[in-house]
Amino acid sequence: MTPEQIVRAFFKEVRSARNLDYADTLMAEQVLAHQVVSEEEVTVNRTPSEYADHVREMIQAYGEFSLEIQELIVQGDKVYVRWRQEGLHIGEVDGYAPTHRPVIEIASAVYRVEHGRIAEYWIQIDRLGIEKQLERNKS
Template sequence: MTRTTEETVRAFLTEVRSGRSPERADRYMASTVLAHQVRAGARVTLERGPSNYTEHVKEMLEMFGPFEFIFDELLVDGDRAYARWVQQGTHVGVIDGHAPTGQPVETIGSAVYRVAEGRIVEYWIQQDAAGLTAQLAASES
């Protein structure tokens, strides 16, 4: 049975993006996923797959430690789902050139995921890079 858009995105966020089980990305992502990213006004589209997404989440764990990932909204319309979240962790690894401070750090993000046949095939993500940079700079002062 194919998962619904809501089931796919909810499980992906809860299991994979949360950092709990990044190795499960292959359960929810197509072999090639178009990842449209907007960060501080810069737009780029990457091709992601389950293995490189797993590595991406592991890199986040190296920077933020075992973080808390709270998605506080999930809206679904057909093959698309919008999710908004807050990620709270500790600055334990280098982030954007900023040496670890051990201070709490929080990021806010959102994405729209497109699902086909129970797998994520494309997403559009936005992160609050300016907010993260401000936190990192303040903890260095």
């Protein structure tokens, strides 16, 4: 599969929570996850199993969410994806009690594919936008 096909399959099956076991096929044994939060970058080493657990946490917080790829650009072994995720706030998130109201996440990441698997990614999420929605929803 091409890097684009791998990342599209990752979003369709794993990131969407449709088939979390497929993470073992699409992700390297250890994936460097660079999480860009404002001016501070944190790198986490994740296994496919840990990533699947991360998606399960999203389901606990936002229920069965929708996920739409809004843009995808490929350059060599790197694939840029911007997406929109929408769910209902059904679990505690950052100290905010469930409101059962919609929460929208806008995010993007660049995925690097090596030997047919995702080996590394750089992700940016509009965390302030999510926090503002959670704050607004609680009133």
